[in-house]
Amino acid sequence: MTVRTATLLGPTAEVPTPSAAVVELLAVLRRHLHMDTAWLGRIEGDLLVIQAISGDGDRFHLTQGSTVRRRRGLYPGVLSGRLPTLIPDTLADPRTADSPTVRELDIRSYVAAPVVTDDGTIYGLLGCLGRRPHRELRERDAQFMLMLAEILRDSVSDLHRMWQAHSQVWLDVSRLIDQGGPTLAFQPVFDLERARIVGVEALSRFPDPCRSTEQWFVAADAVGLTVELELAAVRRALGALPRIPAHIGLAVNASATTLSAGLVEMITGTDADRLLVEITEHQRIADVPEVTRDLDRLRRLGVRFAADDVGAGYSGLEQLVLLRPEIIKMDCSLTQGIDTDPARRAVATGLVHVAEEIGGGGVIAEGIETAGELLTTRDAGIRYGQGFLLGSPTPVLRDACVAADE
DSSP: OOOTTTEEEEOOOOOOOOHHHHHHHHHHHHHHTTOEEEEEEEEEETTEEEEEEEEEEGTOOOOOTTTEGGGGSSHHHHHTSSSSSSOOOOSSSTTTTTOOOHHHHTTTEEEEEEEOOTTOOOOEEEEEEEEOOOOOOOHHHHHHHHHHHEEEEEEHHHHHHHHHHHHHHHHHHHHHHTTSSOEEEEEEEETTTTEEEEEEEEEEEOOOOOOHHHHHHHHHTTTOOOOHHHHHHHHHHHHHHGGGTTTTTTEEEEEEEIIIIIIIHTTTTTTTGGEEEEEEESSOOOOOHHHHHHHHHHHHHEEEEEEEETTTOOOOOHHHHHHHEEEEEEEEHHHHHTTTOOOHHHHHHHHHHHHHHHHHOOOEEEOSSSSHHHHHHHTTTOOOOOOOTTTBBBBBBBHHHHHTTT
């Protein structure tokens, strides 16, 4: 079946998540008509892209994101009016008996109607499929389908706008990845006791000033390109490693998923014992089971790990237990104001003890911006610091590496 449907079904597409109202409407439609599958599809060039589905879609090789090619699908006939809204028995009807779609997907009955946006343009198709003939279907069932298609007008207009926005994000991120990924700025990390630089963190910088770095990664995540974008940034950072003095390490950022999506292979063969991989706490390590294996593989190469942004959210303690990082990076929300807030000082002191117990490498205080914050973090036992007071991010690698030594 897979071979025979290859010419009928197109590539899987990225689609925005449909609203709960659309999903519920499809379920109502399927139950009302006693059909096996109900779906909403968008016309995209020569493809019908399945946006939402209810019921046994696998029976017809359809899932959210599946595509059907125009030249072999039933849907062009429905859109043009050549085929009716309802056919109770596709093999008994001469208009569909010889259709490749009917034969290859074993569609024995269907009900389908065009869906238009609020400006009157064709959005796509609302449909139901059956695995057996439904000779009990009547014209009023076709009218019911047309009524629901009209109800969907506002919802598909929202989906259309979402799709346009997602498409633009996908194009922006894809273009950036193809160009080698984001540019980099390097910010020095200091040994606060010795007042000298021990590392630089490679920070991603993006071309659109209206979208922050965090917004770029959130947008990439929405269209499924986070891993590729992170790998592109790490690849560019690794290219700078030979230009960094041998006594200075390099920190790069990666999510838990990226660890198991090519990072091991990318780092193999580099000066891995100079690398610190910062794992953000915004994605739970427990949600990516293979990460533990790849953490071990990278550690055997000499890579060290940092738990990033600790204190910025609520999953930090769990991350620390699972990751057991060599370094804990205390989020700037805890650093800023630490000199006037006993609670922040208490948390900082606690993190120093945790770091000593689980990794032995120490804590980096992020976001040091005043002399008071610097003095207090050092008095709390925090060994390393990073922030605008000590050194701003700079695209010139030499400036970042020399800043502390002067």
